[in-house]
Amino acid sequence: MRKALGIGVLLMVVLCGASLAQAAWAPVRPVEIVAPAGPGGGWDLLARTMQKVLTEEKILSVPVLVTNKPGGGGATGWTYLKSKRGQGEFLAVTSALILQNNLLGKSDLTFKDFTNVANLQTEWEVVAVAGDAPWKTGKEFFEALKKDPSTMPIGVGPALGNNDHVQFLMLAKAYGVDPTKIKFVVYPNTAAEQIPAVMGGHIKAITISMAETLEQHKAGKIRLIGISSPERHPLLPDVATWKEQGIDHIFPHWRGLIAAPGITDDMKAFWNDAIAKMVASKTWKESLAKLGWDPYYLNAADDEAFLAKTNESSKELFKAVGLVK
Amino acid sequence: MTKNAAAGFFALVLGAAYLIASFRLPEVTAGDEIGPKLFPIIIGVIVMLSGGALALSERRSQQQSPEAKKDLFSFRFIEERDTWVRIALTMICGIVYGLVLDWLGYVIATIIFMFFAASFINVRRHLENAIIAVSFSIVSFGAFAVLLKLSLPRGLLGFLPF
């Protein structure tokens, strides 16, 4: 009995010690999540969703603030985060743009300048044509594009070199279309102008993320000829994946989380745990579903490897399609 | 020099500088055949032509009626010295405000900026100016950052729990 008690006490001490070790650092002042964009966009919505879940699920005991820092395709917000070296209370939302801006020479920042925390969610990319267009499948469309690229302008926004643009170039390459021959029409206001433009027949197709096209597709105003997800998406059961169509093209449009550079291991451990708790919560899952986003959680270590791999493959692709020399 | 002639010369110089900068842009036709240079060059030419025409027409009308010199251009640096000093000080304050905002945070930076800006206008009434500065800063921060949850930089006061 006494022995059992002894073991119990010992266990408790060990457990307490463990939890004490875990709580070696916790934020003491308000946590700031930087959304490197203005209110309303994908980055802002993700930051605000995190704010909501972290507070409602009581994962953090301090207030969570969302700081909007738009500019430079994310660079302004990330530069701000970089200036908070060593401070564990500062986080920022990120996406593939942090890699692409650097590869395209638009920014000096790389993912290595920060502490990676996690990958959080993804959207999938689609190619859409007008509802009454003759092309029903990816093959039909890209055959037509190959035959006469000069009559097939493609809409992309807000600027060349983003995920939307890159995924289309990858598909073109896979279907054997010369990517340098494709005519891209740039729409700085993205979906707001691209979707009416393809519906009105001014351009032949758009390359865009899935969530922005759902309603128009359901109403038959536009047709999605392929989606970059590994399996058919539950919200779009009638849209074939590229994989089904014989093209090895799985392309997530992911968003993740980074922290300021130079933070301690205790801080890293704290955020790794906090975010793991957040993505496991019901509120998080429901919020993502409402936004039409899919979970794409990778913890810090996996995310680091994922980013390094994506960076390499993007570099090769950019060279192959002539975006970088 | 009349105002019109001054405006004409100003446009000539501005247009020329802009044109030179435009010609030095890299020739990129990857995205489209027109490239990033054509549009700026057209603008530069329009501004230079308008400026040149304005300066010339002004000269001609002056030669015709030399007495029409009423609309003379002058910065009036001497007559309006106080105004120019105030403008310069306000500008310096505004620029410094921008440079220190992220570091000091909105509340502190705004108090300092408002106090100085008010002092240039409301000379020597320090107490009144201090009240304006402090109350403006705190009321606006409370209303927008605390109540409406808009993001304003916190800087040195980052520890505040609201």
Next chain:
Amino acid sequence: MDAIFQNLTIGLQTAMLPINILWVFIGGLLGTVIGMLPGLGPATGVAILIPITYGMNPATALITMCAVYYGAMFGGSRASIMINTPGDSSAIVSCFDGYPMTKNGQAGPALAISAIASFIGGTIGMVFLVFLTQPVASVALKFGPAEMFSLMIFALTATVTLSEGSLLKGFISMGIGFMLATIGIDGQSGVIRYTFGIEDLQDGIDFLVVMIGLYAVAEVFKNYRDINTEYKVDAKTIGKVWVSWADFKKCLMPMLRSSPLGFVVGVLPGMGGTIATFMSYAMEKSLSKHPEKFGKGAIEGLAAPEAANNACSCGAMVPLLTLGIPGSGTTAVMLGALMMLGVRPGPILFQQHPEIAWGVIASMIAGNIILLIINLPLAIPLVQLLRIPQRIMLPLILGMGYMGTYFLNYSSFDFILVSLFALGGYLLMKLDIPLPPLVLALILGGMTEQAFRNAMVIANSNLLFFLEKPISLTLLVLACFSIVYSLRKRRKITEIHP
């Protein structure tokens, strides 16, 4: 037609729920206040609501957000009229005649007519929204890059009308606006233009930053000259917040003409209240018998853009509700907020949830009336602010100008730009270069270039493309007419008033 009334009845049932009326009131009031503050526009107003609408029923959430949107349209011009500082981008034009009215001691009538014009524009816009939504939405689809470019050219012909004094100075002003518009990264080629290596300039200069500098802060600089003279405020004229019948009659036709114009511009993708207000102002000035009074406190020069602006915000709802496509910055934020609630506006919304789609439309009718009731009495305490002495008012204007600047892009770098543009505005005033063409070119510049280059990509660099498309051709012909007409009009005026 019967179907429309049936739907409207369903909508009214939703809209008239006490909870929804209450939120229309709260949203409208919040929007008015936010709209009044420089830099804070409807987009920020809707963003503020995002956390508040989390737990709401989707219809109530959308109704509240719309109330903030048109509330901001009512409030936007308050600061333009009172302190020459546009509350948001679509209130820029309200400075042109609103502020001179205040200087002439007519702040009361100016505030009153702007509320009344907003109401009339909003109401006409509503009627259009109810009856014309579906046909108008299909017109929006016909606008491709070629049509957009021709529309921009048409809008730019307003420069001729907007130039006070020498036409050449108007062109110089327009050119400077275009120059500012080309700063930043060129979307089509990725080339960075005229940033001198400053990263903060890569996204270009927000035109409201320029506006706050050129108008608000430069106005403070101008006041430095006579800083010790207090405003000579006549208590009688200032206290009277009402419009005389004669003034109202003067404004009636301009308001009725500007509302449809504003609505149509609002429907077009990527266009917005700013362009609608400029076009209506230029139209009224060129139609007026006394164009020389514009810019010096002509009441119809204030009423017309106000009506256009509110009709435009109704027009902007068309692509959002029918196609699920945000037609403006504000509706884009609304779309994001609605998605967080799990509602996706779009063609299906009208069929599956008529109570939401039509509830919103019906609530806007009630909202317009409520806002008129809020805004008219609100003008009474507002005009009293003019009694505050200059020496206290000017620092406050500076503070609000800089704070508003921060909210545009959350960037402290913009403070430096505002300071520089204020000096620029002061120098341009010294040179007698008119500002309106600069502002117009700055707003349209980026879009004009992009539309031209997009059209050329589509047409393989064939310039005839602009003439082959009927809508584009019509707009170009209209542009030619507009230039000839306003040039002749100018000549006539200079003959009468040399």
